[in-house]
Amino acid sequence: MAVLNSPFIGFIVIFIAALLLFGEMLVKSKGIFGLLGAGLFLLYFIYHLHRGSPLLMLGLLIFGLVLIIIDSKLITNGSVALIGVTLMILACVLPTPSALYGLAVAAAFILGTSCSFLFLKIFPARSYWSKLTFSDQLSSEAGYNAMNESHKALVGKDGTTETSFRPVGIVEIEGKRYSAITDGIWLKKGEAVSVISVDGTKIVVQKKAAGT
Template sequence: MFSIVTTADWMSFVIVALATLFLIGELLVNARGIFSILGLGFITVYFASFLEPNMFWMMMVIYFFGLLLMIIDGKILNDGTLAVIGLVCMFVSVGFTAPNWAAGLYAVIGVFIGGMSSFAFLKVFKKRKMWTKITLFDQLTDEEGYSSINQSYKELLGKSGQTTTDMRPIGSIMVDDKEYSAITEGKWLEKGTPVNIIEVDGTRILVKEQKNKNE
């Protein structure tokens, strides 16, 4: 056991906050792996202080699975669902690892504070360009030389269509007997929902639910 964690309940907050700070920080900025080593070291100390080997690995998996879900939500989906699930996974892993409720509460707060504080790294270090080339989110503008690709999409602006898949918030729509990939403003829509195309930017088609036929 690592006595540094067990000497006081509030040390759970310190260790977990630092672990989350550096691990999320590594994903946000280009720290050349230094932050990931520090974050992994802190979270290993925390789990190893209270858990037997079998439970140690289980809680490590839950913690990093939660972190992964938050990354996917933030970089791809942007609807908040996976982020909430991921945050709960991280809370559960550190909370149930603690030897008592006070230390567990400190650890849960540490996840939240550490995660929020990690965004401060963006003001100091170079931002990591991760998953920024996803086609649906790329804004291929005329200024970037994509006018020939954009022309057919520009003609869709203002037209109505219907979702052919569930939009969460990404999915497919049918317009004039042709199917296109599209995205909503963050709202989930069911398959078969009438929609209006309110914005077109390169290959990015933004749609909104059609409230009535005259809209």
């Protein structure tokens, strides 16, 4: 595997590894994405064995992944997830033989992670996402409406994000609050959005373009 001496090949390997590993967290792939992504990371680390401890690198990678999962399930403000991503990037950068190589794999990791959200447009999302819709809090007493078929009337209507979207959150439309999801795009609280589709219990919103 001498080809891994090339920063370009390192970029490709880490990009695909991050794409698949985070894709496994987002969509139902029967574990295929996770196995392939983990295999590519392991191949990368084994090749760079002589440049540092593989246990340390794998430890940073796994610990970073755990922090991301903890943030998305318990904290949901992105702060711990940012630390996790940083640790995972360090795990990939530390064993590299040059600054150029390190920069290449860091960029590959960030790009691969970002592109993994595109899987949500192709594959069914994991039930994990439904846990982020706060369904246990969506009672009429709390000012929420249970999502049902009647929500199809919301298509085309405008609203405002009441929470940050990662990519699930709460949106207010005509004075009522609904759990909704974007097409993999993260939004901040207070942004203007419009409903683009309703599929069963899933309300999909997108950010309104400036001036519309």
